[in-house]
Amino acid sequence: MGKPKRDPNSVDLANKIIEQYQPETVEDMQNALKDIFGPMFETMLKGEMDHHLGYSSNEKGNKRTEKRRNGYGKKTVKTSTGEVELEVPRDRDGSFEPHVIPKRQRDVSAIENKVIAMYARGMSQRDISSTIEDIYGFSVSHEMVSNMTDHVLTELEEWQTRPLQPCYPFVFVDCLYATIRNDYETKKYAVYTMLGYTMEGKKEILGLWLNETESKHKWMQIFDEIKTRGVEDIFFLSIDGVSGLEEGARAIFPAVTVQRCIVHLIRNSLKYVPSKDYKPFTAALRKVYGASSLKACRSAFETFQQQWSSYPGAIDVWKRHFSHVEQLFDCGSAIRKIMYTTNAVESVHSSYRKVTQKGAFPNENALLKVLYLRTKELEDKWEGGHIQQWAMVMNQLLIHDHLKDRVLKYLE
Incomplete structure (x- = not known):
């Protein structure tokens, strides 16, 4: 493949810059570009003024009209190579509205998007300020960073109150904890996350909520809220076992199947099992919940109890919750693979922790901004993708008499 040809005008311009400035380093080249940006912007602004007045600076305008030049004003703008001072042309009646650098705009480097991107990755305001200064040559105060990211709050509020789909076949709920600084003390806050799978097999985070603790009352309020936002039905709800959560979910969605x-x-x-026995113990359990049928599951559980009877605490955990193991076999294997664990939402939390474990947040809004921006990154990543074997999942849902009518209702 031949070497692509450069625009001769671009090559000529580059040669003139090198001839004029004799740059030896990247920094020298950035300084040269910085010197060029000023005259370039000023020339463009003068051209806009000529168009606005209807005559060039070399021509005489009508002195009887208000459309006349009125000298220049000073303006410092931030560019990708540092701060540049400009002379901005003015007109007598103040009607000139430049487009290349609008009035009151002092940043032409698209810095705001970069700040928000860094904030979304968990960088502190101090780190963002230092990074911007290192890269672009001008400082950004903590207040300015906060103001830039505060623009996200309106978008966050709209996202939190947006209408939801009428049915989510699978919903996963869980909490993580993040630190918020109140005055001179820090406190852990529970972040409630709800992840749903749509009828089309897409992932969607239904919302984020904060509370000082994780409680069944808060979860019940959240279920009530999503119902008012349009959710009519949930087929399966996967939970981690918060006391009262199952009853609270059924109070709002009576037909839901709650899966521990x-x-x-x-x-x-495993809290009741010595570490030396972790592997054989979990291998024996896998034969129980991973059995091919309910009959095989019950048989494996009998064997499991006999084999590990020396650890009654561990056996008791499974006896008390064995109904949740049994109900897995009411469904096909593709459905079981989805509903048997909350790993889907825990994966979301793993992503959140990357941006919440770097220190305390000054307030709830600061924490929510970071989590929302991280959520948008996740949703962009999920865009266009589907849950694996989703067609098989839908076929298995249609097989069950108690689900068939509900599925068809939301497929129409």
Whole structure:
């Protein structure tokens, strides 16, 4: 493949810059561009003024009209190579509205989007300010960073109150904890996350909520809220076992099937098992919840109880919650694979922790801004994708008599 040809005008301009400035480093080249930006912007602004008045600066205007030049004003703008001072032409009646650099705009480097992107990745305001100064050569105060990211709050509020779809076949709920600084003390706040799978097999975060603790009352309020936002039905709800959450969910969505997370049950039972037995113990459990049928599951559970009877605490965890294991076999394997664990929402929390574990947040809004921006990144990543084997999942949902009519209702 031949070498692509450069625009001769561009090459000529580059040669003139090198000849004039003799740059030896990247910094020298940035300084040269900085010197060029000023005259370039000023020339463009003068051209806009000529168009606005209807005559050039070399021509005489009508002195009897108000459309006349009125000298220049000073303006410092921030560019990708640093601050540049400009002389901006003015007219007598103040009607000139430049487009290349609008009035009151002092940043032409698209810095705001860069600040928001850094904020979304968990960088502190201090770190953002230092990074901007290192890269672009001008400082950004903490207040300015806060003001830039505050623009997200309006968008966040709209997102939090947006209408939701009428049906989410699968919903996963969980909490993570983040630190908020109140005056001179710090406190852990629970972040309530609700992840849903749509009828089309797409992931959607239904919302984010903050509370000082995780409680069944808060979860019940959240379920009530999503109902008012348009959710009519949830087929399966996967939970980690918060006391009262199952009853609270059924109070709002009576037909929902609530599934305890098998992975959480494993963790709870391992508290009663010595570390040397972790592997054989979990391998025996896998034969229970991973059995091919309910009959095989019950048989494996009998064997499991006999094999590990020396750890009654661990056995008791599974006895108390065995109904949640049994109900898995009411569904096909593709559905079981989705509903048996809350890993889907825990994966979201893993992404959130990357931006929340770097220190305390000054207030609730600061925490919500970061989480919302992270959510938008996740949703962009999910765009266009589907849950694996979703067609098989939908076919298996239609097989069940108690689900068939509900599925068809929302497929129409």
